[in-house]
Amino acid sequence: MGKAFDPSLIVDFIPTLIYYLGVTLQILAASVLLGMVIGIAAAILRLFRIPVLNQFVILYISFIRGTPILIQLFLVFYGLPAILLFINIDISRMDALYFVIITYALSNGAHFAEIFRGAIKAVDYGQTEAAYSVGMNNSQSFFRIVLPQAIRIAFPNIANSIIGSLKDTSLAFTIGVMDMMGRGETLIAATAHALEVYLSLAVIYYAVVLLFEKIFRLYENRINRHQTVDVSVTG
Amino acid sequence: MTIDILFIWTAFKEIIKALPITLILTILPLLAGFIIGLAVALIRIYKVKFLCRVANVYVSFFRGTPIIMHIMLIYFGFPLLIDQISKKFDLGIQSNSIPIILFVLTALSLSAGAYLSEIFRSGIISVSNGQMEAAYSVGMNSFQAMTRIVLPQAIAQSIPNFTNIFIGFLHTSSIAFIVSQKEMTGAANIVASTNLKFLESFIAAGLIYWGLTIIAEGLSFLIEKKATAYNRGGVQ
Numbered sequence: 487m488g489k490a491f492d493p494s495l496i497v498d499f500i501p502t503l504i505y506y507l508g509v510t511l512q513i514l515a516a517s518v519l520l521g522m523v524i525g526i527a528a529a530i531l532r533l534f535r536i537p538v539l540n541q542f543v544i545l546y547i548s549f550i551r552g553t554p555i556l557i558q559l560f561l562v563f564y565g566l567p568a569i570l571l572f573i574n575i576d577i578s579r580m581d582a583l584y585f586v587i588i589t590y591a592l593s594n595g596a597h598f599a600e601i602f603r604g605a606i607k608a609v610d611y612g613q614t615e616a617a618y619s620v621g622m623n624n625s626q627s628f629f630r631i632v633l634p635q636a637i638r639i640a641f642p643n644i645a646n647s648i649i650g651s652l653k654d655t656s657l658a659f660t661i662g663v664m665d666m667m668g669r670g671e672t673l674i675a676a677t678a679h680a681l682e683v684y685l686s687l688a689v690i691y692y693a694v695v696l697l698f699e700k701i702f703r704l705y706e707n708r709i710n711r712h713q714t715v716d717v718s719v720t721g
Numbered sequence: 722m723t724i725d726i727l728f729i730w731t732a733f734k735e736i737i738k739a740l741p742i743t744l745i746l747t748i749l750p751l752l753a754g755f756i757i758g759l760a761v762a763l764i765r766i767y768k769v770k771f772l773c774r775v776a777n778v779y780v781s782f783f784r785g786t787p788i789i790m791h792i793m794l795i796y797f798g799f800p801l802l803i804d805q806i807s808k809k810f811d812l813g814i815q816s817n818s819i820p821i822i823l824f825v826l827t828a829l830s831l832s833a834g835a836y837l838s839e840i841f842r843s844g845i846i847s848v849s850n851g852q853m854e855a856a857y858s859v860g861m862n863s864f865q866a867m868t869r870i871v872l873p874q875a876i877a878q879s880i881p882n883f884t885n886i887f888i889g890f891l892h893t894s895s896i897a898f899i900v901s902q903k904e905m906t907g908a909a910n911i912v913a914s915t916n917l918k919f920l921e922s923f924i925a926a927g928l929i930y931w932g933l934t935i936i937a938e939g940l941s942f943l944i945e946k947k948a949t950a951y952n953r954g955g956v957q
Contacts (some may be wrong), residue, residue: 537831552934553927554892556906561927564920566725588881667789681797681917690792695785 495679499686502673507690509665513583514656517590518648524591525598532603543599550596555589555654562589563661586658590651597647605640606632638709645702649695656691666690725921732912732925739908740929742822746894746904749826749885754833761834762841776838783835788828790894795828796821796900825897833890840882844875877948884941888934895930905929 528543550558563585567578609632617627659668670687674680732814745842783791800816807814848871876883898907905926913922 500769548935549927549931551888552931554895554906554930556892556895556898557909557923557927560919564923567919576881654788656789657896681794681801684790684797688786688794691787691790692782692785696781699785710791 491681492679493682494676495682496685496689499643499673499679499683500690501685503666503669503683504690506664506666506669508606509583509663510652510655513586513590513658513663513665514648514652516587517594518651520587520591521594521598523593524595525577525602528599529602529606532599535604547596547599550593551600556657556660558593559586559589559657559661562592582658582661582663584664585661586655590654593654594647594651597643598644601640601643601647602636605636605643609635638713641702641706641709645698645706648702649698652695652698653691656687725918728916728918728921729925729928732909732916732918732922733928735912736905736908736922736926737904737929739905742747742904743891743894746829746897746902747887748823748826750833751837751890753826753830754835754837757830758837758839758841759833761838762845765838765842766845768913780835780838783832784839788832788893789899791828791832792825792896792900796824797833799824799827821900822897822902825902827934829890829893832893833895836886836889837883840879840886841875844879844882845871847878848874877945877951880941880945880948884905884937887941888937891933891937892930 526546531539531543563582566585566588567576567580570577613631613635614627617631622630655665656667658665659671662668666687671681673683677683761776761780764772765780800819803814803816805818806812807816852870852874853866856870861869866937894904895906896902899909901907909922909926912925913919916922
């Protein structure tokens, strides 16, 4: 086993672990994209107050915001096969990765729905009226005028949500997914150097989060480039 | 595999016994984090030399890494550190006699401090400078102006954010089950694996967390109404 704590191992572990960063990013990308679709659909159902579905979306958002992601992960992992068995589809042998993606997509969807709804409501109604006055129809005024402005308002929150989601993916190993954490666990089992493994993981996560923050900030500056100074205090 | 509805109730009764540990793992870190967060926020606002740099790194690191990392790093790191120190100074403290929950509480407190400091900072910045000037004009010093005028307003305005953090940490405490703490998720896991009824147990646990969240949101709404009663807007 050697020394109890060997700092040089931290550097040695990073290449092995970073190889699995792809899986983490794959979970993140798939769940964010699916979450966007769910989020936009849910936000539209809420904004136009479609009966029954509106109440269903409220319940869905409340549930996702009211339970830990870990519980959601277990519920999807054990619940989805049980539900699908009723219609004779057996997915109990499906790769755990897909359960993780489904869970995080549902979770992201609920958060995005609230963010989109808030952002669309935050756009001044005068904008829609102005769009009508120059002869645009409903969908033109929504897609050309309201939505671009709503995206600008929503972007910082979406970015936060994505970074939060990236950190949440570190829990996927609890249902046996081989992402960075999962590989870390096997490294610990093989080398018994738990502290060094977690330090390397922390370094990788931190670096990725910093990189994401940088990219998001650049993009945010870009979409805010037409704004006058008084709107964005921090800009 | 069918769902045993009755077992959800059995599991519910079993899991709710672990509620105190979940609440301890939520409330104690937030109380510690409240003090750390306030100190860090003030250091960063007043740009105290050197400490400001440390505070920036602390907040950035703890907000930039998953909380499970903090728990694991402290869970594996502190025992090593404690054993080294105790060997050097002959203190006779052994790390394996320290209950694991203390490591979890330390880790969660440090993360809570980082998250809360950002909330304090935004709360304090949102109070207009005129309030500070008005306090000076009636003869208060900086400390009085801060504690009597600025902080009460900053905290009252931050109540929705505090609620979010509370709910976030209520949910985060579920991670403690990974280091074999018997809080609600841990209890659900035990009930699930002894009875081989995973879905039912986690449904029960989910319902308890959901209920707690709804209660927390309701309470926060009432407190916010009371705390921001001074702020009636420009008219009236």
